[in-house]
Amino acid sequence: MFVTGAAAALTLGSVSFSRGPAEAAENTETRTVRGTLPTGGPDFAYLPLEIPDGIREIKVAYTYDKPSVPAGTAGNALDIGIFDNRGTELGGKGFRGWSGGARTEFFIRADDATPGYIPGPVREGTWHIVLGPYTVAPQGLDYEVTITLTYGEQGEAVEPTYPPERAKGRGRAWYRGDCHLHSWYSDGRRTPAEIAALAREAGLDFINSSDHNTHSAHPHWADVAGDDLLVMLGEEVTTRNGHVLALGVEPGTFIDWRYRARDNRFGRFARQIRRSGGLVVPAHPHATCVGCNWKFGFDEADAVEVWNGPWTPDDEVALADWDGTLVASVRDKGRGWIPAMGNSDAHRSPDPVGSPQTVVLADDLTREAIQEGIRAGRSYVAESKNVSLTFTASGGRAEQAGIGERLEVGMDTPVTVRLEVSGAPRCTVRLVTDQGVLFTSAPLPVSGSGVVEWRTTPSYAAYVRAELRHEAAVGPLPGALAAFTNPIFLGRS
Template sequence: MHSDGRRTPTEIIALARAAGLDFINTSDHNTHSSHTAWAGAAAAGLLVLTGEEVTTRTGHVLAVGTDPGTFIDWRYRARDHRFARFARAVRQAGGLVVPAHPHAGCIGCAWKFGFGEADAVEVWNGPWTADDEMSLASWDATLSGATGERRLPALAHSDYHRDPDRIGGPQTVVLADDLSREAILAGLRAGRAYAAESSAVRVDFTAVTPRGAHAGIGETLAAPGPDTEVVVRLSVTGAEGCELRLVTDQGPALTVPAAASLEWRTTPARTAYVRAEVRHPSPTPPLPGPPAALTNPILLRP
């Protein structure tokens, strides 16, 4: 309602709670004027992170979870070489820098600044489209050479503006220690999160070694050696009829049609990372169907 939305904060709070959400990030275009309008959210049991969708001339970027009252300027483009300054301002205000819909086709929407200043990237924006498939593929291509702090987490957002947009479709599920701004942002920054089409979808994704070393989404499994067997397990609820897929640094590794769980074995020597996709049946084979869920990777290290 403070940029191009058509709902009041009270209405959005009610819709978010009905969608099963515990938190949202408010990100009006190029303004922070809505930050003071969310006083009723806590009483309704909803955590509201304040932010902004910084709509530059060569791409949109989300300032996620910034201090209330923070404004990030938008009046520049990639060739001006000014973005690093504003990315630092987002982090200084406690937030995350998240390029939005990086392959969108609308004028000025596609991301042209590179990902050197990003803390995460949006790979799923609203209803799944070819743009999202491109965003997912380009994000996956960054993972093979990524290590440590520079592994870029993937996020999903409903980008709710007005009907028929669906708030919470999709959503980012954060494996946080508690429901607080600090814990949510820490979980997002670490990639301890997965994307889901709704709150009905639940994903459990782990990797373990015979001696009990364990890692979950966004974590690194430290195995005793490069040839140590690693067992990867995926189980999903709320996505009946979907196929389960595992994707590694070498591409798709396993696909199981219409399943609720799978188990797969590998070693750190063969696999640098593994991530999971839960896909609906494809209406146009051999192209994949739209996802019900996508995870951030588990890294395997000897």
């Protein structure tokens, strides 16, 4: 074995196959490789496979040991994927699939593949199994990989079909969506059809496919899209220093994930996401799971996922951190601001799809229009379809601005901020500015509907955004969010 590349990947000894009389009789050939990965080693180890001509199917199975470790110490977790004869170059065309730690075996044929993997020709040449030691116990990680080749004529490849980029919209309107969802094509447990059914139940107009480190699900959404549901295609790019949603890329786009923040490569792949028609959205930036905390900065972000799944303390930190970026944007004139979103990150039952959901003002129900609404910050986040908001700011001469917009008035012009709410029983309204929380309402009635007005000036509040909070569970801490908006900026730019 030897170490190669700027990202310090480990390359193992190659595995060769030579079809003999016994294998010919059964039409298969099997090799088993065993080894140990040390603690503190590279993020990825590559096992080269010398694949001969005439192979119909590659099947890979693997196991690894899980020894006892002291409390507070990470145990063993080993991910797996594969690259074909086109190579393992970062961002190259050789990627053929990734299942992370969700599966213990997979196969690839021309006409079919395990979910997470890309069907296609099994060509002669050097393939590479990639092993990703996510965490390694102090004892090291002992693994065993078994590769089985099946000889024979390859099946006929199926031409992929993809969902349309347009659904039957309502013209310029508010559309509800969930852009962070996992199917059985990565570590989820739901089929695209099951996810689509739950999306419709949740009142969603659009969703985004975001399986971990693979685009293998892209061709499998066409049958579940419809006039009432726009399905955008993407990937959750899952690095060791944070996760980012590639939201609404061109069908079949693969975004690489084999780098850390110190490798200075994220910008290259963020630009690839945008060239492919997608948005760059860091996901759950303050999540506490291993490798989930976002360390790449936000210079490349088109939006940020502030609310991820059930409201938890890391979402509260993400909200406060995002609010700090708004303050910086008004302090540093000309600096752009980053809109916020919320998504469910649903994987399996009982994870609810569409909780939370991002509600976007878009010109129509198309990929491009939805992305433009998200990019412009014309959106709010709600815990469910039951919650609806109308949030505006108006000046003295009938000037008006909505969420994500700027009210162009003088610094001392009186401004009226108005929030209309439905579907939020006993929630409290908080209006937050660059000065902090400047208004807190009494709880809304049990009907969940109400109107709140507040008056200010641009010299006092450079922006204002609204939060709907449930009743607090503990002392002075704020309650969980029911909804929040992107800001309205006040004053001339």
